[in-house]
Amino acid sequence: MSPETGPTIRCRFAPAPSGSIHVGNARSALFSWLVARHAAGTFVLRVEDTDASRVTEEAYRGVLGSLTWLGLDWDEGPDIGGTHAPYRQSQRLDLYQEHLHALVESGDAYRCYCTPEELDERRKAALTRGEPPGYDGRCRRLTDQERQVFEDERRSFAYRFAMPERDWVVDDLVKGEVTFRAGMLRDFVIVRSDGSPTFLLAVAVDDMLMAITHVIRGDDLLASAPRNAAVIQALGGTPPTYAHLPQVLGGDGKPLSKRHGSTSVEAFREQGYLPEALMNYLALLGWSWDDETTFFSRDELIERFDLSRVSHNPAAFDTQKLEWLNNHYIQQLGDDELAARILPFLTQTGLLIDDLAELRAAMPLVRERMKTLSEAPLLLRFLFTDDIEPDEKATKLIEKAGAEHLRTAADLLEQVDPWSVDGVSAALDALTERTGVSRTKAWQPIRAAISGSTVSPPLDGSIHLLGKQRTSTRLRAAAATIS
RNA sequence: GGUCCCAUCGUCUAGUGGCCCAGGACGCCGCCCUCUCAAGGCGGAAACACGGGUUCAAAUCCCGUUGGGACUACCA
Numbered sequence: 001m002s003p004e005t006g007p008t009i010r011c012r013f014a015p016a017p018s019g020s021i022h023v024g025n026a027r028s029a030l031f032s033w034l035v036a037r038h039a040a041g042t043f044v045l046r047v048e049d050t051d052a053s054r055v056t057e058e059a060y061r062g063v064l065g066s067l068t069w070l071g072l073d074w075d076e077g078p079d080i081g082g083t084h085a086p087y088r089q090s091q092r093l094d095l096y097q098e099h100l101h102a103l104v105e106s107g108d109a110y111r112c113y114c115t116p117e118e119l120d121e122r123r124k125a126a127l128t129r130g131e132p133p134g135y136d137g138r139c140r141r142l143t144d145q146e147r148q149v150f151e152d153e154r155r156s157f158a159y160r161f162a163m164p165e166r167d168w169v170v171d172d173l174v175k176g177e178v179t180f181r182a183g184m185l186r187d188f189v190i191v192r193s194d195g196s197p198t199f200l201l202a203v204a205v206d207d208m209l210m211a212i213t214h215v216i217r218g219d220d221l222l223a224s225a226p227r228n229a230a231v232i233q234a235l236g237g238t239p240p241t242y243a244h245l246p247q248v249l250g251g252d253g254k255p256l257s258k259r260h261g262s263t264s265v266e267a268f269r270e271q272g273y274l275p276e277a278l279m280n281y282l283a284l285l286g287w288s289w290d291d292e293t294t295f296f297s298r299d300e301l302i303e304r305f306d307l308s309r310v311s312h313n314p315a316a317f318d319t320q321k322l323e324w325l326n327n328h329y330i331q332q333l334g335d336d337e338l339a340a341r342i343l344p345f346l347t348q349t350g351l352l353i354d355d356l357a358e359l360r361a362a363m364p365l366v367r368e369r370m371k372t373l374s375e376a377p378l379l380l381r382f383l384f385t386d387d388i389e390p391d392e393k394a395t396k397l398i399e400k401a402g403a404e405h406l407r408t409a410a411d412l413l414e415q416v417d418p419w420s421v422d423g424v425s426a427a428l429d430a431l432t433e434r435t436g437v438s439r440t441k442a443w444q445p446i447r448a449a450i451s452g453s454t455v456s457p458p459l460d461g462s463i464h465l466l467g468k469q470r471t472s473t474r475l476r477a478a479a480a481t482i483s
Numbered sequence: 484g485g486u487c488c489c490a491u492c493g494u495c496u497a498g499u500g501g502c503c504c505a506g507g508a509c510g511c512c513g514c515c516c517u518c519u520c521a522a523g524g525c526g527g528a529a530a531c532a533c534g535g536g537u538u539c540a541a542a543u544c545c546c547g548u549u550g551g552g553a554c555u556a557c558c559a
Contacts, residue, residue, distance in 0.1 A: 192557040291497035321509040368522040443518040
């Protein structure tokens with residue numbers, strides 16, 4: 001697979017821009033991209049937007065955006081062009097038309113005059129007879145006279161591909177040799193009666209014309225591989241090598257569907273997952289390097305990824321493991337980087353960050369406390385607003401501690417000079433000593449008063465960042481609420 | 484219904500006939516650390532779907548059963 005030993009490997013990802021791309025597709029894209037990058041080959045992005053009515057410009061941009069965010073890039077695509085342009089199927093219609101004619105010329109495609117109603121009827125009849133329900137090939141065997149009758153009636157027609165009646169073997173890089181017996185693959189529609197090409201024509205033509213060498217996709221498309229290959233062969237081309245990946249399932253082990261909520265890449269981004277974490281996690285869904293390595297950087301994946309180590313069984317998406325990985329990657333981020341990534345999540349909840357230095361200074365306090373970036377506002381809110389309303393638990397703690405305790409704390413903290421974490425810490429210890437209770441008992445009411453919650457980053461660091469004045473104000477305000 | 488794919492802890496997986504009374508990771512449980520919550524450390528419970536073969540030896544090979552899934556569209 002090295003560039004020196006053979007033709008350049010060309011892989012592609014061909015999403016339909018119908019909304020956003022879900023994690024199953026994202027993994028297909030990732031694996032395909034990894035194969036290309038590992039082999040120093042070419043990665044092609046092609047957009048399957050033949051169903052133009054449903055495709056919006058926004059959905060199109062969303063797909064590209066999701067891939068870019070994930071960390072994937074491409075050498076040829078609709079946005080950057082390339083030697084096999086255009087890369088949107090909606091702009092390749094004349095190409096499909098041209099190849100349809102070639103297929104008709106060579107006798108590999110024919111007009112099918114069967115109406116949807118007739119097809120439906122025959123399908124049902126076959127089913128009740130216990131026979132396979134596929135197209136029976138009727139119009140393929142029409143005599144010239146019969147055909148003429150339909151033409152004279154001006155019946156509308158679709159074009160079907162005449163599937164050669166022989167066994168087909170797909171030598172799949174993941175599944176191995178898969179045999180499809182003669183007769184199992186029926187003649188399929190390649191151009192609809194409205195003249196539009198179907199996926200089965202477009203994919204074959206595009207893969208052939210774009211000189212794709214490796215098609216890596218979900219195994220729901222396994223049965224279409226022999227059809228793709230047959231069309232390409234009929235067109236005089238050489239079919240690519242196929243690799244069909246086992247499905248990505250929802251957390252419940254069922255196929256991904258609306259039931260699982262938002263499983264789009266975009267949704268994970270919005271929830272505060274890091275792209276490096278998602279990529280790492282997705283790589284591990286159906287692939288492993290050895291018996292123990294879990295963390296892989298983008299470059300390590302490129303270096304190590306190999307289809308021969310792709311699992312044969314479907315994989316359930318485990319959000320908890322993703323969360324754990326995400327926390328790991330968050331911990332790897334430096335203060336500036338983490339602050340920059342958190343910022344949008346804070347402003348999104350209405351918090352105004354006027355002091356970036358303060359935000360940056362808070363990073364060490366929250367870094368290992370977040371599974372996702374979207375948890376940041378909850379942890380940092382007390383620093384960026386003075387609108388602190390103690391929750392129920394916090395209120396109870398404050399009342400139980402009493403006004404005296406809070407005022408004592410305020411007194412002690414006001415005396416801290418210079419204002420440092422150590423100084424704050426010493427003052428808190430003095431408070432503990434003076435009251436003669438445990439740190440937990442002495443400090444929790446303080447935490448409640450300054451953060452409004454029973455959970456917060458470490459107290460001394462939090463108070464230090466809050467500042468002497470604001471801390472004092474909050475403690476005394478809390479004390480004042482107790483009658 | 485037919486064809487095809489798949490089957491190791493709850494989950495992701497290691498395992499290509501002996502190194503496996505099955506290893507790692509997430510999750511779970513316990514302990515430690517500890518100002519809350521986390522993070523971290525240590526320890527624990529937890530799997531070869533079932534039944535037949537083949538073999539000196541099977542999680543690993545073969546057959547069957549069961550169970551999942553895909554396909555069987557003028558969807559992609």
